Amino acid sequence: MKQAYEDMSGKIIGGLEAGGTKMVCGISDTAGVMQSRILIPTTTPEETIPHMIDYFKKWKIEALGIGCFGPIDLNKKSPTYGTIMRSPKKEWSGFNIVRAFEDALHVPIGLDTDVNGAALGEVTMGAAKGCDTALYITIGTGVGVGVYCNGALVHGLVHPEGGHILIQKRTDDTFEGCCSRHPNCVEGLASGVAIAKRWGKKADQLADQPLVWEMEADYVAQAIANYILMYSPQKIVLWGGVMHRKELFPMIRERVQKLLNGYVCHSQIETDIDHYIVTPGLGENAGLTGAVLLGVLALKGDGYVI
Amino acid sequence: MKQAYEDMSGKIIGGLEAGGTKMVCGISDTAGVMQSRILIPTTTPEETIPHMIDYFKKWKIEALGIGCFGPIDLNKKSPTYGTIMRSPKKEWSGFNIVRAFEDALHVPIGLDTDVNGAALGEVTMGAAKGCDTALYITIGTGVGVGVYCNGALVHGLVHPEGGHILIQKRTDDTFEGCCSRHPNCVEGLASGVAIAKRWGKKADQLADQPLVWEMEADYVAQAIANYILMYSPQKIVLWGGVMHRKELFPMIRERVQKLLNGYVCHSQIETDIDHYIVTPGLGENAGLTGAVLLGVLALKGDGYVI
Numbered sequence: 001m002k003q004a005y006e007d008m009s010g011k012i013i014g015g016l017e018a019g020g021t022k023m024v025c026g027i028s029d030t031a032g033v034m035q036s037r038i039l040i041p042t043t044t045p046e047e048t049i050p051h052m053i054d055y056f057k058k059w060k061i062e063a064l065g066i067g068c069f070g071p072i073d074l075n076k077k078s079p080t081y082g083t084i085m086r087s088p089k090k091e092w093s094g095f096n097i098v099r100a101f102e103d104a105l106h107v108p109i110g111l112d113t114d115v116n117g118a119a120l121g122e123v124t125m126g127a128a129k130g131c132d133t134a135l136y137i138t139i140g141t142g143v144g145v146g147v148y149c150n151g152a153l154v155h156g157l158v159h160p161e162g163g164h165i166l167i168q169k170r171t172d173d174t175f176e177g178c179c180s181r182h183p184n185c186v187e188g189l190a191s192g193v194a195i196a197k198r199w200g201k202k203a204d205q206l207a208d209q210p211l212v213w214e215m216e217a218d219y220v221a222q223a224i225a226n227y228i229l230m231y232s233p234q235k236i237v238l239w240g241g242v243m244h245r246k247e248l249f250p251m252i253r254e255r256v257q258k259l260l261n262g263y264v265c266h267s268q269i270e271t272d273i274d275h276y277i278v279t280p281g282l283g284e285n286a287g288l289t290g291a292v293l294l295g296v297l298a299l300k301g302d303g304y305v306i
Numbered sequence: 307m308k309q310a311y312e313d314m315s316g317k318i319i320g321g322l323e324a325g326g327t328k329m330v331c332g333i334s335d336t337a338g339v340m341q342s343r344i345l346i347p348t349t350t351p352e353e354t355i356p357h358m359i360d361y362f363k364k365w366k367i368e369a370l371g372i373g374c375f376g377p378i379d380l381n382k383k384s385p386t387y388g389t390i391m392r393s394p395k396k397e398w399s400g401f402n403i404v405r406a407f408e409d410a411l412h413v414p415i416g417l418d419t420d421v422n423g424a425a426l427g428e429v430t431m432g433a434a435k436g437c438d439t440a441l442y443i444t445i446g447t448g449v450g451v452g453v454y455c456n457g458a459l460v461h462g463l464v465h466p467e468g469g470h471i472l473i474q475k476r477t478d479d480t481f482e483g484c485c486s487r488h489p490n491c492v493e494g495l496a497s498g499v500a501i502a503k504r505w506g507k508k509a510d511q512l513a514d515q516p517l518v519w520e521m522e523a524d525y526v527a528q529a530i531a532n533y534i535l536m537y538s539p540q541k542i543v544l545w546g547g548v549m550h551r552k553e554l555f556p557m558i559r560e561r562v563q564k565l566l567n568g569y570v571c572h573s574q575i576e577t578d579i580d581h582y583i584v585t586p587g588l589g590e591n592a593g594l595t596g597a598v599l600l601g602v603l604a605l606k607g608d609g610y611v612i
Contacts, residue, residue, distance in 0.1 A: 071569070071570070071571050085571040086568065086569075086571050132462075133460065133461075133462035133463070145536075147536075149455045149456055149460060149462070150455055150456040150457065150458045150460060151456065152456045154439065154455060154456060154537070154538065155439075155538065156438075156439035156455070156537060156538030156539055156540055157439070157534075157538045157539060157540050157570070157572050157574060157575075158538050158570055158571065158572050159538055160535065160536055160537065160538050161535045161538070161569065161570060162535060162536050164535050164569055165531075165532040165535045165536060166473070166474065166528055166531060166532055166565065167472070167474070168472060168473070168474045168475070168490065169474070181566075181567040181568065181569045182565075182567060182569070184474065222472055225471075225472060226471045226472055226532060226536075227536065228463075229466065229467045229468060229470050229471045230451075230453075230466055230468050230471060230532075230533065230536045230537070231460070231462060231466060231536065232460065232461065232462030232463045232464050232465055232466050232467070233462055233463060234462055234463050259472065259488075260487075261487040261488060262392065262487065263377070263392075263467065263470055263487045263488070264377070264463070264464055264467060265377050265391040265392050265464060266463050266464050268463060269463075
């Protein structure tokens with residue numbers, strides 16, 4: 001990534017990590033260091049977009065990279081490329097975030113999902129550096145999975161939605177789930193919103209209740225075991241608001257090993273899982289750094305490889 | 307693939323689809339047409355391997371491609387490259403299938419999993435032709451998933467084991483599952499072996515029992531919904547002994563749509579799923595054709611792209 005920045009010979013690249021609760025905007029210099037970073041609450045496009053446009057105009061950016069919450073149309077051949085699809089965030093459903101910035105900024109714009117952006121950041125200069133297949137999983141307000149496979153971010157038909165894979169509900173869990181579409185998906189049972197709705201309190205007020213965290217670790221481990229069986233990733237970067245509770249990491253790692261039960265034969269999983277399921281090397285900047293990198297790619301053209 | 311064959315200018319390529327119950331060996335000419343195809347029962351390496359070596363020697367093959375049951379070490383940098391790992395097939399566990407043929411035939415040998423081989427065949431000249439991300443799923447004695455993603459077969463840390471992802475067991479299913487390692491994986495609950503053990507009869511003797519097939523469709527649909535959410539494939543090729551019962555296809559497609567519940571916004575899934583979850587274009591030859599193709603790649607060198 002540093003190389004990629006240097007290739008930009010002094011150009012200023014903007015990055016936007018577009019989330020359901022907040023928009024993280026940043027400006028990076030040619031050494032890959034953030035010159036500026038601001039947070040704007042995600043309300044409606046009419047209210048939120050102009051604030052961001054003003055910010056990026058002020059910095060005279062020469063390209064913008066966007067890592068956006070989804071579902072979003074990433075198919076450049078599609079007439080609705082850049083449009084946020086059937087999102088639970090009603091005001092944003094059907095909004096074309098790429099066109100909004102293109103029309104105002106007239107610079108090349110790179111787009112991917114927020115989690116794919118974070119995965120790109122971690123693979124390029126974070127905890128998954130050098131991997132050709134790796135995942136970035138976030139357990140926060142929602143659950144998202146960014147997928148880098150065979151040296152590129154995965155889009156396929158639309159883009160992965162690993163946060164919505166179906167898992168087995170515990171018999172002692174009477175909560176109906178908080179996903180409007182799936183009664184037993186990971187996001188519906190293990191997101192921060194799910195925890196708060198199930199227990200009637202926010203995660204930080206539940207620190208002393210072991211069952212809350214055992215259940216959480218069970219659900220996240222089920223999802224990760226399935227991700228490992230499906231993708232065979234070389235590294236799993238796990239983060240998000242809920243994972244700030246570091247005690248969850250050993251609980252999840254132990255359960256993942258138990259669920260796989262020795263079937264995936266590799267020392268990384270069997271004896272070195274502490275270095276396999278890890279926190280992001282870029283910390284809270286994984287998503288924003290990845291977004292900037294999407295901007296670098298947009299300026300370089302699709303053919304450019306970091 | 308045809309192009310790939312023509313590039314071989316008259317060379318004879320052997321293919322081996324190595325399965326847990328039978329070994330399918332074939333010889334392909336330069337037009338991609340099978341010149342010969344034989345089946346050898348899979349018993350022990352000592353008994354089965356010499357038969358295959360005789361066959362390939364007789365045809366004077368110039369390269370061999372192997373699509374092998376797993377788990378298998380596909381890492382060329384590993385000292386155990388080509389070795390079948392902790393397999394339920396005890397006699398084959400720890401056996402190096404690549405070395406066995408290299409020592410006897412002295413030709414370039416290509417190796418991948420049986421299902422990755424089949425996926426390569428289908429993507430190159432079958433029902434998934436032209437896709438850059440597609441799956442080949444087989445529901446037979448076992449359950450396997452071949453993964454082609456971003457224009458290449460997926461290996462990652464080891465290789466995908468999608469047949470062992472954990473799914474939700476139906477409350478009316480008292481069967482403990484037939485997988486020695488996972489109580490509720492797809493293979494343990496939905497493979498041909500699972501059906502036979504659960505109901506005490508082989509699938510073909512259960513044709514008139516609706517519950518058998520409703521349960522089967524439920525389990526396979528759960529797995530496919532998760533595969534779609536994880537990989538976002540452009541095409542899903544579904545086959546294997548159990549899927550010879552064609553009535554399962556519409557049952558599975560309907561359940562996949564119901565489980566996804568409109569979350570993956572694409573017409574392929576929402577209105578054209580009959581052309582999204584399909585039978586192999588190469589029929590029973592998907593695995594063998596893919597294996598031959600692995601041989602072509604071995605002869606061409608790793609850099610060669612079909």
